[in-house]
Amino acid sequence: MKFRFFGGADEVGGLAVMMEDGFGKVMFDYGLIPRDPPVYPLPAPAVDEIVLTHAHVDHSGMIPWLTANYPVTVHSTMPTKDVGRLLMLDSIKVARMEGYSEPYEFSDVDDAMKLFDIERFGTPFEIGGTEFVPRKAGHIPGAAMFEIRGERNVLFTGDIHTAETRLVQGAEAVRTDVMVVESTYAGREHPERRQVEDQLTDKVEEIVGRGGQAILPAFAVGRTQELLLILEKTGLNIWVDGMGRKVNTIYMRSKDFVASPSNLRRACLKAYEVETNEDRFRSDRADVIVTTSGMLDGGPALSYIERIKDDPKSGILISGFQVEESNGHRLLSTGHLEINGVIEKINCEVARFDLSAHAGHSELLSFVERCNPETVILVHGDGEKRRMLADSMDGRKVLMPRKGETIEL
Numbered sequence: 001m002k003f004r005f006f007g008g009a010d011e012v013g014g015l016a017v018m019m020e021d022g023f024g025k026v027m028f029d030y031g032l033i034p035r036d037p038p039v040y041p042l043p044a045p046a047v048d049e050i051v052l053t054h055a056h057v058d059h060s061g062m063i064p065w066l067t068a069n070y071p072v073t074v075h076s077t078m079p080t081k082d083v084g085r086l087l088m089l090d091s092i093k094v095a096r097m098e099g100y101s102e103p104y105e106f107s108d109v110d111d112a113m114k115l116f117d118i119e120r121f122g123t124p125f126e127i128g129g130t131e132f133v134p135r136k137a138g139h140i141p142g143a144a145m146f147e148i149r150g151e152r153n154v155l156f157t158g159d160i161h162t163a164e165t166r167l168v169q170g171a172e173a174v175r176t177d178v179m180v181v182e183s184t185y186a187g188r189e190h191p192e193r194r195q196v197e198d199q200l201t202d203k204v205e206e207i208v209g210r211g212g213q214a215i216l217p218a219f220a221v222g223r224t225q226e227l228l229l230i231l232e233k234t235g236l237n238i239w240v241d242g243m244g245r246k247v248n249t250i251y252m253r254s255k256d257f258v259a260s261p262s263n264l265r266r267a268c269l270k271a272y273e274v275e276t277n278e279d280r281f282r283s284d285r286a287d288v289i290v291t292t293s294g295m296l297d298g299g300p301a302l303s304y305i306e307r308i309k310d311d312p313k314s315g316i317l318i319s320g321f322q323v324e325e326s327n328g329h330r331l332l333s334t335g336h337l338e339i340n341g342v343i344e345k346i347n348c349e350v351a352r353f354d355l356s357a358h359a360g361h362s363e364l365l366s367f368v369e370r371c372n373p374e375t376v377i378l379v380h381g382d383g384e385k386r387r388m389l390a391d392s393m394d395g396r397k398v399l400m401p402r403k404g405e406t407i408e409l
């Protein structure tokens with residue numbers, strides 16, 4: 001078997017891995033990294049089928065380009081298709097807004113949707129006479145790992161989270177011979193989640209208790225819903241704005257893919273959805289606003305922050321990963337934010353909470369041990385940090401490919 005890495009090998013995001021074996025050429029994910037300018041995967045050759053692990057744009061963002069060139073079947077779960085569509089359409093809008101050339105057109109997204117085959121966890125499907133089985137990956141609702149049952153079994157993880165969260169169950173370990181595994185948090189651990197949830201809830205209650213408003217910038221996919229679930233019991237007046245509202249609707253109907261459909265439904269329906277500009281004008285009534293964008297590079301979050309930025313009673317609570325060049329990273333490291341092209345000093349409280357959707361270093365290690373592969377291929381990780389994970393895997397062959405490389409096993 002052969003693996004070619006078109007993206008996301010020695011970098012976090014932009015995953016694109018082609019596996020070639022008796023069944024033909026299958027592309028696993030084909031994502032872009034939404035930076036300035038966006039990072040695209042290397043152009044792919046003709047593929048026979050496509051397998052998509054989850055909806056995040058760094059895994060799905062270039063699927064419409066791929067299917068416009070090679071109109072082949074795309075295998076994914078239902079929430080991955082539905083949420084992926086939103087993010088693909090959004091990628092075009094973002095490119096237009098920021099003045100980059102559009103990687104594909106709206107009609108390419110529609111055409112791609114017609115090529116999807118919807119798969120279910122635990123139910124095998126066939127590609128070229130070989131069985132592929134989707135398995136729970138944790139991470140976000142609908143995220144799948146794929147077990148490939150050949151002469152040697154292969155497990156392709158995509159992004160994984162092994163612990164159960166309020167939103168989604170943890171990844172399911174599967175015995176395998178070869179494992180292509182993400183390594184986003186190689187060398188780093190997460191604090192205990194329930195403790196972080198308590199600290200976040202306490203901070204929100206403290207802010208509201210002193211007469212302020214809490215703004216929670218959040219990724220639309222996964223984080224928005226998890227925050228609503230965490231804060232539901234506070235009984236506070238919670239508002240939700242941005243693309244997260246549409247994702248709420250998709251996840252509420254994805255009952256087989258969330259930890260508790262009834263809890264999710266209750267939390268989403270309790271939150272007030274901001275729909276119009278008039279809503280935004282009277283948003284000072286809200287205690288808490290959960291809103292995109294998660295890294296503060298746009299979206300309604302900035303207009304809310306503009307209103308509270310000099311109010312010492314209010315606070316901005318960051319809970320997602322902030323890439324180095326993002327506005328959110330600027331806030332955490334300098335106390336300033338770019339709002340409407342102007343760098344502004346932020347005088348309200350700013351706090352950070354680690355609620356990652358990825359497994360930490362030890363969780364990755366113990367997951368690999370439970371899957372017990374002979375060969376491990378580490379992808380979706382910082383070039384050098386992967387080494388720390390590799391060094392802890394005694395007795396296994398560990399490979400750390402770079403973008404553009406081919407591995408033959």
Ligand SMILES: [Zn+2]
Nearest residue numbers: 054056139159
């Ligand atoms: Zn992801």
